[in-house]
Amino acid sequence: MKSRIGIRTRTFISFYLFWLCSALVIYLSIDFVQERILERLVATAQSESMREAVKRVEARLLAHPNTDWEKEVDSMGDYFIYPMAIKKIDVFSAHMDAEQYQSLKDGVIILTSDGFVLKKIRSTNDVLKIGPITPESPSVVSELSTMQLIIYVWGLTALMIALFSYLWLRPVWKDMMNVRKTALLLSSGDFSARTEWASSEIFIPIATAMNSMADRIQRLVTFRKEMTQAMAHELRTPVARIRFLLFDYFEQKKEESETSSISRIYPEIDEIESLITMGLNYARIDSDTIELVPSKQYVLTWIEAQVSAASLGASHLKFESHYGEDLGWFEIDTKMMPYVFRNLLGNAKKHAKSMIKISAERKGNHLVFAVEDDGRGIHPDEYSNIFQPFHRGAEDEEKGISGFGLGLAIAEKVILLHKGTISVSASSLGGACFTVEIPCKYPS
Known part of the structure; x- marks a missing residue:
């Protein structure tokens, strides 16, 4: 009991510490990702907002003569949150690389590394300069962007929980398998x-x-x-x-x-x-x-030889045969497989009253043959035990029928070595029916 409690305690502690560390890692990862996503969403929202603002300011300036632009910029400063100024485009050539400067000349809105927004006013050499822009509250983020943030965060949370669950369960599952x-x-x-x-x-x-x-x-x-x-x-x-x-x-x-x-x-x-x-x-x-020593045999010839040998000394019994049209060939160990037929036919001779029926047919790649008799049969309760070594039926022992209970056990072993099956059922003749099915290597 002490050992079991120790294992239980160690398992609980290791599980608890694993998920405690996992929860910490998940929290820090989610917090980091959330901040990055939020910053990106805020930056995107600010960028869209600034584009609209720049277009409105540019449109208002173009509605007035160039000489009034400075006055207009000063008047808009009362309700615009960022400082604005009008500069000549040549001023920026020394502070920008050639590609960025060309984009500015083409009228593209430029966001500089120091936080200024630049836009060349159409059909002029004047540049509207806004800024510096300071980070704003996440309130600028739209409702759609907020929903995207929630989806990202919860999706990443589910993914990381699945990952840590897999890391915990993998060794347990591997050991269980x-x-x-x-x-x-x-x-x-x-x-x-x-x-x-x-x-x-x-x-x-x-x-x-x-x-x-x-x-x-x-x-x-x-x-x-x-x-x-x-x-x-x-x-x-x-x-x-x-x-x-x-x-x-x-x-x-x-x-x-x-x-x-x-x-x-x-x-x-x-x-x-x-x-x-x-x-x-x-x-x-x-x-x-x-180990088996397989030998190719013609099925019909081989079975008839076994039945002929078994019928010797049993003139009081009738042997009835029913064979399929083309049984073909099969591979068997010719020293071991005859034991199966001798045992099945021998048992039938012991219990039969007047008739033994032998049948064989080809079913696809398998050969199925059966031995039946018209004896008293086997009780269904003994079907599961009949192939156990040293098992003998109660009626056999009462009537003094000879046997050691090893014949069918050996027959089953031989059939299993040939990758086949053997089973017992009730016969239409009234006795027992033993059915053997073994694979055939050769097509019929």
Whole structure:
């Protein structure tokens, strides 16, 4: 609890200080920008105001003779806020650069660096000089300009808040996505996945705990696989020894009465060896090191060969086949994929009453085949568990039907290695229907 409170407190303090500094930066930035924008708006408003004033003064002067201009300028000084004077244009040639002086001669209103407004009066060599102009109150800014200022300020505020929010959330979001990625990889069975070093205070303990958990899971999985393989290998030795001793015993005891009861041990030994073999197959397929050896096969020929082999010793059952017109070719591991058919057909032979139906068809770039029987079927509640290792149906156990619950688990592993899927559903025949779908590399 102490550690959690410490992390919570540090997170709050860092968040508070970050946004305190951010608020200060935003305030200073907005204040600076607001002043600059306001100055620009005021200058623009003053410039427009001075242009109108200069035009009015010029028009009033042109309405009088040149000799009366000085008197007119003095009379306008009573209501005009800036000083005005009439100067000859030659006076300004020494104080202006050539380009600015030419603009003045062309009648352009000039604002000098020292705050004077100059305008050459039309058709004369006289210049109206106003100023110096002092900064005015923002009251000269129009209502439209004020609205523009508000839009600028609030727009910049929203932009800076978004920027600082991104800077705060970016490491948190990055750490969250790294943890999510690792969790998804672990859930898919990749126990080598680890979360990268977290940069945010919130996710450092989460990333550390997840990596520690992944290390422990990986050790447990590795230990389980190694133990399963070791036990299976070690069990084969005493089983083989028992079989040898039994054989030696039968060689010495020729009388049937002495050997009939002991000979019943052989089926039990066969069952133990079968369990060991299936356990080794499951451990081998369940390991991450197994690699497929794909081979190009003609689908129809290959399936018919599997069905022909499965039908041996099942004369009491009818095998019904339904195949599409052109199943084409596909690539499979010819050592591993037959196990899927042997298991599905073997299970169907165990449970079928009189018929087994095999169907295959091409759906685009996928081959779909199904094995159905007319047995008692599988209860829907067991659909989600039927592919779990060592799972056996309650009815199978009650009726003493042989099996270890590894066949379908191995079949599913093989199908997944081929990038396919396997599922179970109810058959129209009344029993179970196992459907396998695998991609085909070659077009039909």
